[in-house]
Amino acid sequence: MDTRQELKVQKKREHDQKQETTIPARVFVPTADIYESEDALTVILEMPGVEKENVEVRVEEGMLIIEGRLDLAQYEGLLPLYTEYNIGHYARSFRLSSKTDQTKIAADLKDGVLSLTLPKAEEAKPRTIKVK
Amino acid sequence: MITAFADPFETLFNIQRALQAREASDWLQNQTTSQGPFPPINVFQQGDDILAIVELPGIDKNALQIQANDNTIRISGRKAVAYPEGVSVHRRERSTGEFDRTLSIPVQIDADAIKAEYQNGILTLHLPRAERGKPRTIKIA
Numbered sequence: 001m002d003t004r005q006e007l008k009v010q011k012k013r014e015h016d017q018k019q020e021t022t023i024p025a026r027v028f029v030p031t032a033d034i035y036e037s038e039d040a041l042t043v044i045l046e047m048p049g050v051e052k053e054n055v056e057v058r059v060e061e062g063m064l065i066i067e068g069r070l071d072l073a074q075y076e077g078l079l080p081l082y083t084e085y086n087i088g089h090y091a092r093s094f095r096l097s098s099k100t101d102q103t104k105i106a107a108d109l110k111d112g113v114l115s116l117t118l119p120k121a122e123e124a125k126p127r128t129i130k131v132k
Numbered sequence: 133m134i135t136a137f138a139d140p141f142e143t144l145f146n147i148q149r150a151l152q153a154r155e156a157s158d159w160l161q162n163q164t165t166s167q168g169p170f171p172p173i174n175v176f177q178q179g180d181d182i183l184a185i186v187e188l189p190g191i192d193k194n195a196l197q198i199q200a201n202d203n204t205i206r207i208s209g210r211k212a213v214a215y216p217e218g219v220s221v222h223r224r225e226r227s228t229g230e231f232d233r234t235l236s237i238p239v240q241i242d243a244d245a246i247k248a249e250y251q252n253g254i255l256t257l258h259l260p261r262a263e264r265g266k267p268r269t270i271k272i273a
Contacts, residue, residue, distance in 0.1 A: 007170035007211060007229040014149070034223040035215055042219070046189040046226055048253035078176035078183060085172040085187055112189035112253015 009084070015091045025072065026088030030114075034094070039125060041100065041118040047090045048112035055109060057116060059102050065093045068114070099123060170231045171207065171255075180266060182237055182259040189253030190226070196250070198257070200243040205257065208232040240265030 015027040030045040043064065047055070050068035058065050068090035075087065099121035106117040176183040186207065188196075196209040213228040215221060240262040247258040 007227055007231045009167065009170050009172050010225075010227055031225040031227075032223055033213065033215075033221070033226050035219040035221045037216070037219045044226065046253070048187045048189040050252060075176075078178055080174065081177050081182070082173075082175040084168050084174060087174075109252075111191060111250070 012085065025070075026086060027091045028086075028088050029092050030066075030068070030090045032092065032094075039120055041096075041120065043094065043116040043118070045090070045092065045114045045116075046112060047109075047114055049087070050090065050109070050112065050114075052109045055107065055114060057105065057107050059096070059100065059105070062096050063093050064096050064116075064118070065091075066114070066116070067091045169233050170227075171233065173233075173235060175235075175237075180261050182239065182241065182261065184235065184257040184259060186255040186257070187253070188250075188255050191250070191253075191255075193250055196255070198246075198248050200241070200246050200259075202240055202243065202262075203237045204234055205237065205246075205259070206232070206234045207255070 010031060013029040015029050030047045032046075033044040035042050043066075045066060045068075047068040049070050051071060054069040054071065056065075056067045070087060070089050072087070096118070100118040101121045104119045108115045171186050171188050174185045176185065184205065188209075188211070190213070191209060191211055195212070196207070199206040199208075208231060210230050211228055213226050237259060241259045242262045245260045249256045249258075
């Protein structure tokens with residue numbers, strides 16, 4: 001039996017913006033994976049085409065805000081013949097439920113995939129309670 | 133059979149979003165955006181040559197095969213997503229699996245001079261037009 005899982009194109013979801021932007025570019029929501037281990041929360045986002053220096057990650061009032069800007073200049077002077085996807089910047093935010101140590105957030109961008117490691121604050125780590 | 137919607141509002145919102153997205157599409161203006169198999173490809177013309185830009189985030193370069201013919205390009209590979217052991221997954225949106233796609237180019241391309249570049253999750257294929265396929269100016273004798 002063929003157990004191969006076939007990949008489907010994921011439709012890009014447009015970012016619902018609360019504020020209006022000053023630039024006429026589109027903003028998309030990057031697809032994300034989130035997993036939690038005992039001492040850290042990991043957020044992985046797919047942002048194809050974004051350069052390392054154009055990524056901004058910050059934590060504000062318990063919200064994790066991620067922005068990735070695409071360099072649209074490389075598309076200048078190209079004549080589209082056949083197109084299947086649109087391009088734009090990336091933006092997404094998450095409300096953090098557990099306390100994270102903001103000073104220790106680590107970010108790594110590789111092949112258009114951004115990995116964020118948010119270490120949990122000491123008081124938020126799970127504790128084993130001993131019965132006396 | 134009764135077709136039930138899990139959430140009728142969600143369905144309505146999705147329709148509205150899709151309509152708005154169509155309306156707000158400023159890039160590529162009045163040209164329709166097609167839908168094909170994975171991975172999504174944009175094809176551009178750059179002077180005489182063809183440029184194919186493929187969105188493929190998080191692929192192992194070694195797991196990507198590109199085969200070229202006179203006027204077809206075959207891109208196949210595997211997109212893997214791995215989670216470390218002992219973690220609890222909260223959200224899983226990234227897709228994983230195998231893909232195999234053949235793209236037909238309407239012009240003759242020089243298969244030996246194709247250049248492929250994979251950077252920041254974008255695969256760029258430079259497809260130079262074959263000499264014999266280039267338009268010629270015919271002088272009237």
